[in-house]
Amino acid sequence: MTQELVLVVIKMIVVFAVALLVVAYLTYFERKIIGHMQLRLGPMRVGPHGLLQPIADGLKLFVKEDIVPHDSDRWTFYFAPILNLVCALVLLAVIPFSYNFMVTRLNIGVLYILSLASVGTIALLLAGWSSGSKYPILGGLRSAAQIFSYEIFLGFSIMGVLMISGSLDLVKIVEAQSKVWNIVYQPVAFVVYIIAALGELNRTPFDLPEAETELVAGFHTEYSGFKFAYFFLAEYANMIIVSCMAVILFLGGWKGPVLPGIVWFLIKMCAFFYFFIWVRATFPRYRYDQFMRIGWKIMLPVTLANILVTGIVMMLV
Amino acid sequence: MKDAYWPLILVLLLAVGFGVVAVLMSTLLGPKKPDPIKLSPYECGVDPVGDARMPFFVHYYVVALLFLIFDIEVVFTYPWAVYFKKLGLFGLLEMVVFIAVFLAIFIYVWGRGALEWE
Numbered sequence: 001m002t003q004e005l006v007l008v009v010i011k012m013i014v015v016f017a018v019a020l021l022v023v024a025y026l027t028y029f030e031r032k033i034i035g036h037m038q039l040r041l042g043p044m045r046v047g048p049h050g051l052l053q054p055i056a057d058g059l060k061l062f063v064k065e066d067i068v069p070h071d072s073d074r075w076t077f078y079f080a081p082i083l084n085l086v087c088a089l090v091l092l093a094v095i096p097f098s099y100n101f102m103v104t105r106l107n108i109g110v111l112y113i114l115s116l117a118s119v120g121t122i123a124l125l126l127a128g129w130s131s132g133s134k135y136p137i138l139g140g141l142r143s144a145a146q147i148f149s150y151e152i153f154l155g156f157s158i159m160g161v162l163m164i165s166g167s168l169d170l171v172k173i174v175e176a177q178s179k180v181w182n183i184v185y186q187p188v189a190f191v192v193y194i195i196a197a198l199g200e201l202n203r204t205p206f207d208l209p210e211a212e213t214e215l216v217a218g219f220h221t222e223y224s225g226f227k228f229a230y231f232f233l234a235e236y237a238n239m240i241i242v243s244c245m246a247v248i249l250f251l252g253g254w255k256g257p258v259l260p261g262i263v264w265f266l267i268k269m270c271a272f273f274y275f276f277i278w279v280r281a282t283f284p285r286y287r288y289d290q291f292m293r294i295g296w297k298i299m300l301p302v303t304l305a306n307i308l309v310t311g312i313v314m315m316l317v
Numbered sequence: 318m319k320d321a322y323w324p325l326i327l328v329l330l331l332a333v334g335f336g337v338v339a340v341l342m343s344t345l346l347g348p349k350k351p352d353p354i355k356l357s358p359y360e361c362g363v364d365p366v367g368d369a370r371m372p373f374f375v376h377y378y379v380v381a382l383l384f385l386i387f388d389i390e391v392v393f394t395y396p397w398a399v400y401f402k403k404l405g406l407f408g409l410l411e412m413v414v415f416i417a418v419f420l421a422i423f424i425y426v427w428g429r430g431a432l433e434w435e
Contacts, residue, residue, distance in 0.1 A: 008324045012331060066344045070356045071365075082336040089332040093325060104324035111395065132370065133358030141373055148384040155391035162398040221359055226343035230336070289434035292380070296432045300387075300423070304416055307394075311401065311409045 011103045015092050023236040024054040030277050037281040064225040071132030072222065080127035081223065081230035087120030088237035095244045096171050098254045098261035109170035110158065113245060117200060120234065121147050124202070124209055127231070128219040139218025142288050143202070143209035149295030150199030150206075156303035157192040160185070160310040161249045174253030181252040188306045190250045192299055197242040199291070201235065203276060205283040206291055213285075243272035379431050390419065 028043065028050070035042025043050030068077055091113055093103040106112055121143065128140015162168065164185060165176035176182075183190050199206045210218040220231045247253055247268040254261030286294075358365050394415070401408055426432065 008327060012324070012328055016331065016335070062339075062343050063346050064343070065347045065349065067351070067355060069358050070353075071358050078340065082333070082340065085336050086329070086332040089335070090325070090328055093328040103328060104321050106322070106325075129370070131358070133365070134360060134371075137370065141377065144377065145380070148380050152384065152387045152391055155388065156394075159394060159398045162395065163401040166399055166402050168395070168399055216359065216361075225347055226340055230340070292432070292434060297427070301420075304419065307398075308413065308416060311412060314401070315406060315409055 008103060011101070012093070015103055016089065019089070019092050019237060019240060020233070022240060023233055024058060026236045026239065026273060027057070027232065028054045029273070030280070033274070033277045034281045037278075058229065061226055061229040066225045066227070067222075069132060069222050073130040073132065076126055076130035077222075078227070080123045080130060081227040081234075083126065084120055084123035084234040085230045085237070087116050087123065088234040088241065091116055091241045092237070094170065095241070096174065096248070096253065097244075097265050099171065101262060102171075105169070105171055107167075107169045110162070110168045110173070113241065114155065114158075117238070117241065118147065118151060120238065121200065121202075123234075124219045127223070128209070131219075131222040133222050135216045135221045136219050139209045139215050139221070142215075143219060145288050145292060146199055146202070146206065146208055149292045150196045150299075153192055153295055153299035153303050154196035154200065156300070156307065157189045157196060158249060159303070159307050160189045163307075163310055163314065170248050170253075174248055174255065177252040177255060181250065181255075183250040186250065186306070186310070188302065190246075192303055192306070193246060193250070195294075195299065197246065198276070198279065199295075201238055201242055201276070203235075203239075204280040205286050207285060208288045208291065239273065239276060240269070243269045243276070246272055376434070383426060383431060 031053075032042040032050070043053040046052045046056045068074055094106050094109045094112055096102040096105070124143040125140045125147075128136040128138075128143065131137070161173065161182050164182060165173040167173060167176070198204075202209050208218075209215075210220070212218070215221070220228055223231065244265075247265060251268050254265045256264035256267075259267075360366070394412075397404070397408065397412065404411070
């Protein structure tokens with residue numbers, strides 16, 4: 001028992017430390033990649049090729065003045081960023097990075113991740129409401145509208161994978177893909193999942209709650225210092241989670257020839273990071289009623305049809 | 318590796334601990350020079366007009382209720398999806414009935430214009 005406990009604690013600290021480092025450097029790579037896509041150099045000043053930029057940013061945010069506007073609801077104002085970050089970090093515990101490397105294995109891994117990920121997005125609503133300022137409230141309301149739009153088709157898009165693997169356990173879902181990856185059987189679900197994931201991440205083209213050209217900074221307009229940093233950490237940590245889920249559900253997790261499993265997992269994960277950054281550099285933002293229309297009137301019927309077709313094909317084969 | 322739920326408690330403690338301690342540290346380390354203008358809500362530099370927490374569009378409630386109903390249906394469908402192979406043809410027919418009912422509600426809602434934003 002003590003041995004088990006020590007093992008879990010070590011794994012937990014490794015996963016958290018690596019995740020926070022990855023998150024910090026994701027911001028760097030995002031700025032760098034988008035910079036090069038727009039024929040700029042991106043950060044160059046701090047360290048060689050700006051490699052120390054994320055550390056400088058972190059330190060700067062750490063010693064910034066902590067401003068709480070006088071119209072805000074003080075406790076909720078502190079609670080929202082912490083809730084957002086905690087929900088993102090806690091999810092990392094169940095991700096199987098290889099057959100043996102995960103903090104803990106749950107037989108309801110998919111449900112755990114879906115449920116806590118949606119609690120994390122409610123933090124944005126709390127943040128917008130508690131700021132007591134007009135732009136954050138508009139951002140918070142849009143975030144609510146966004147949750148209503150993507151959450152349903154996100155849930156339905158995974159259904160086909162669950163039907164094929166017959167389990168909610170992430171390890172079993174990967175093991176079921178030993179021969180053929182799920183993306184071959186479920187291409188429609190994969191596309192729908194990626195669109196829903198962009199909605200959940202609040203990233204372009206669905207960054208409506210932030211919308212810096214319309215709402216200043218949306219729900220985190222009034223935030224400063226480390227509370228502001230939390231929203232960023234949480235956004236990028238969620239990017240890790242969403243990429244991991246896409247890899248596990250559709251791309252065969254750690255399966256791959258020659259290289260060890262964890263390397264394959266990380267390669268596939270990085271491909272998704274690059275994809276999300278690429279999308280940000282390419283697409284304009286949707287209007288929120290357009291996003292609701294896509295969610296309710298297109299994606300929902302498409303995912304329902306996908307479930308039926310998957311069921312019928314599985315009966316016939 | 319076997320199923321275990323207790324590590325989640327440790328993970329939660331670590332995450333909450335990190336979250337709370339880092340915010341407290343930064344609050345203690347940062348400078349504190351508040352003044353009324355700095356603490357006023359941001360409104361592009363002019364004095365804030367009225368209360369920010371204004372009443373919002375009632376349509377949000379309709380969509381929120383629809384979301385709640387449909388999302389619960391998603392959750393109820395999960396056990397079915399996991400047991401699909403064992404249920405066989407009976408399970409598939411059940412799902413056809415379920416989706417037919419779902420679609421009937423969905424078309425009604427659509428027809429009543431609950432999904433339109435004006």
